[in-house]
Amino acid sequence: MTHGTGYVDPAYLDAAARLAAEGKRRSYERLRLSAGASVLDVGCGPGTDTLPLAEIVGPSGHVAGIDRDPEMVAEADRRARAAGVDRRVEHRVGDATALPFADGAFDGVRSERLLLHLAEPERAVAEMVRVTRPGGWVVLVDTDWGTRSVDTPETELERRMAHVLAELCLANGYSGRRLYGMAKRAGLADVTPEALPLYVTDYALWRLLSRLDVAGEEAVRAGVMTADEVRRLDESWRALGEAGTFFALTTLVLVSGRRE
Numbered sequence: 001m002t003h004g005t006g007y008v009d010p011a012y013l014d015a016a017a018r019l020a021a022e023g024k025r026r027s028y029e030r031l032r033l034s035a036g037a038s039v040l041d042v043g044c045g046p047g048t049d050t051l052p053l054a055e056i057v058g059p060s061g062h063v064a065g066i067d068r069d070p071e072m073v074a075e076a077d078r079r080a081r082a083a084g085v086d087r088r089v090e091h092r093v094g095d096a097t098a099l100p101f102a103d104g105a106f107d108g109v110r111s112e113r114l115l116l117h118l119a120e121p122e123r124a125v126a127e128m129v130r131v132t133r134p135g136g137w138v139v140l141v142d143t144d145w146g147t148r149s150v151d152t153p154e155t156e157l158e159r160r161m162a163h164v165l166a167e168l169c170l171a172n173g174y175s176g177r178r179l180y181g182m183a184k185r186a187g188l189a190d191v192t193p194e195a196l197p198l199y200v201t202d203y204a205l206w207r208l209l210s211r212l213d214v215a216g217e218e219a220v221r222a223g224v225m226t227a228d229e230v231r232r233l234d235e236s237w238r239a240l241g242e243a244g245t246f247f248a249l250t251t252l253v254l255v256s257g258r259r260e
């Protein structure tokens with residue numbers, strides 16, 4: 001399939017999952033699932049979360065994952081088979097803004113780093129609320145790329161690059177800060193926000209996670225930075241990496257709320 005600037009591959013998602021492990025663990029807790037429960041992960045990618053959720057709900061439970069990318073769904077199915085949980089985990093190709101499930105079908109519904117790719121995230125949240133049963137929990141997790149901060153002597157270039165990633169490469173790059181209001185406006189009760197700082201000291205990992213190659217091309221295409229400025233910024237980070245002093249920071253926001 002054709003991938004837009006928002007596309008990330010399974011290798012990227014595996015690296016991001018290791019960094020966001022604590023956020024994932026908390027998001028499972030906030031779903032308040034017990035054995036035998038049914039749970040949906042929207043924008044499930046290669047099954048990063050559907051497999052751990054299958055362990056939580058156990059053999060009598062049911063886990064569904066939905067993603068618009070057929071390659072992600074195929075990889076998620078492959079991983080579920082390899083983990084021996086494919087009888088209770090189902091992955092489907094579909095769109096977050098038109099979920100192919102009945103009202104109240106799930107005890108819990110989550111999405112992680114999905115809404116930052118959507119131009120109309122509230123439509124997906126409304127769908128997530130619709131398919132959650134009354135009393136069930138909805139958990140939204142997203143990065144807020146407005147809080148991205150990376151050490152460099154090239155401070156002004158770093159700020160411009162932060163703008164490029166948040167505003168030009170992503171449809172909704174400030175999603176994290178918007179989750180709280182969105183959950184309340186969607187009618188959820190007991191809405192609770194949490195924030196987790198994520199830091200990276202490995203230059204190569206940061207390059208991957210901040211999608212510097214894509215962002216650099218976009219910066220030049222949009223006329224926000226010259227190719228030389230992109231190179232200078234990257235060089236400054238590479239030098240810090242070689243000196244063992246590279247440091248980048250962003251924030252993961254997690255919001256949970258109960259369907260009334």
Ligand SMILES: C[S@@+](CC[C@H](N)C(=O)[O-])C[C@H]1O[C@@H](n2cnc3c(N)ncnc32)[C@H](O)[C@@H]1O
Pocket residue numbers: 008013017042043044045046048049066067068069072094095096097111112113114117118
């Ligand atoms: C950054 S990945 C996150 C994957 C996974 N939630 C995780 O935490 O590893 C975003 C995922 O959302 C999917 N996606 C983007 N827009 C979507 C949409 N409108 N409906 C369903 N899935 C979508 C992408 O294909 C991708 O797999």
